[in-house]
Amino acid sequence: MRSNNLLVIANNFPNEDNSYVAGIFVKEQIKYLKNYFQTVYVISPVPYGMESLRKTTYRDYQYENVKVFFPKYFNVLFFYTRLRSIWVYFEIKAMLEVIEREGIDFDLIHAHFTWPSGAVAIELKTFFNVPVAITSHSNITFYKELKRKNSNYISIWKKSDAIIRVSKKDIPLFINSGVNSNKIYHIVNGYDPTKYFSIAKEKARELLNLPQGIEIILNISRLYRIKGQDYLVKAMAEVIKNRSNCRCYIGGNGPERDKLKDQISELGLQDYVHLIGFVPDDKMCLWINACDIFVLPSLNETNPTVMFECLGCGKPFVGTKVGGVPEIITSDDYGLLAEPGDTQDLAEKIKIALDKSWDERQILKYVEQYKWENIAAQIATVYDEICSENLTFKSA
Incomplete structure (x- = not known):
């Protein structure tokens, strides 16, 4: 039986008071996506030592039906340049510990950025047999890896159930790399009209x-x-x-x-x-x-x-x-x-x-x-299309 829960994996995610704002567009999007789910779980793995580098402190928190976790994991520059599979291994290990400890159950995964979140999401897909949507945000990295014909990135895209790209002109680049056009969606970012509105x-x-x-x-x-x-x-x-x-x-x-x-x-x-x-x-x-x-x-x-x-x-x-x-x-x-x-x-x-x-x-x-409410509705339609069972996500 479906639990109607979403797991979001993010490279960066704001802390509770938004004093650290990297990835805040993901948090803003979730403000409206959460209306389609019983619970939204956000897991944003943080390498040891990153808190000092970013001059912030990560503590797990919850607001409404959203639960946010920042598991720590071991990572070094060498993993990034040479042993990326080790990087993914440690991230997955940290995430599985959170999932087991908290008893997290979910119907699908939405990863933000192809690397490392998308790579982790594809591995978790094999553990839990759930569909994966990846929003490809990056620009410089995206073009660089396409030029290099990076097999890791292309494999991640091919194994995903949906790819969301904010720039329409880039969709043919996915197709040219061998990704099925039926799984690629153009959905832009948005804004929250309760936070951004006209004042004299x-x-x-x-x-x-x-x-x-x-x-x-x-x-x-x-x-x-x-x-x-x-x-x-x-x-x-x-x-x-x-x-x-x-x-x-x-x-x-x-x-x-x-x-x-x-x-x-x-x-x-x-x-x-x-x-x-x-x-x-x-x-x-x-x-x-x-x-x-x-x-x-x-x-x-x-x-x-x-x-x-x-x-x-x-x-x-x-x-x-x-x-x-x-x-x-x-x-x-x-x-x-x-x-x-x-x-x-x-x-x-x-x-x-x-x-x-x-x-x-x-x-x-x-x-x-471009209100987030409208953008969230478009994303929920993607969720509908990639879920293997007849589960329809309707805004509460």
Whole structure:
């Protein structure tokens, strides 16, 4: 007899208070997927020592019908580069201990990312004889492994029952690698309208103690080279040449912070570009509503959730032509796109966006289709199709 439970395997998952936010898009998705199940179990294995590296603490927790576990396991860099099967072995061992200890019963597995979660999910499939869906999120790794014709990745995809890809243009690449087209689904990320919604710009700035009467450009992302904040800083040097009332706020932490700080100083932009550090989850909506435009100058992306969150607040999105972004920003009514790594193009798009009169209602109407509730319904349809028994997942 079916238990109507889902097991989610995630490379990263936020802690209980969302002070560590990597993988938060998975948690946001589960907020609506949980309505289709009696219990959703989330297992996110954590290598020993990773808590110190990530400067966070992982403790198991539960909210509503979702139970989250962070089993520890042994891993070293050598496993990643040479002995990946050993890596998977230790992850599976840690997960099986949790499953046995907690008496976890589940009908299907949804793994996020092909490696290592997808690899672990395929192994667990042989233990429990349940279907597996894998959401392939990565971009750089995805293209790299396809170019290498990595047999491990291709085998994982072939053995899965469903592959969900957020970028439609990548689906033929799976098919060309020998994956059955019938098991590949295009489902994008989404946003939570209870967390991201329109607030008067003046009110948001007042609550954040930000100046009124200026133009505010906002970027919130991890400070990694791939996120392209250095191009945003350089673009600001162009933007302020005839817009002295313009300010750029960059939120987030990461290894590029010191470099960005030095770059801002070298370009003499201390009065115009501000690194504001980590933005708590409960302040994201305020910050987005306080800005005039949101800018994400990434060199590579798949389907950034912050794009949907920006649109969900009725704000225009200025991004780059990477991954699935052009599949969402399909009109100049919702935002503008620059070439990745092109400072001049980015500066030009920022200036155009600041001068443009945006129709907030049109943006809000457009983004409604990407509410997590709608995305979860699409995923539940995939679950229906891959379950071996006549089990229909209906939202409670």
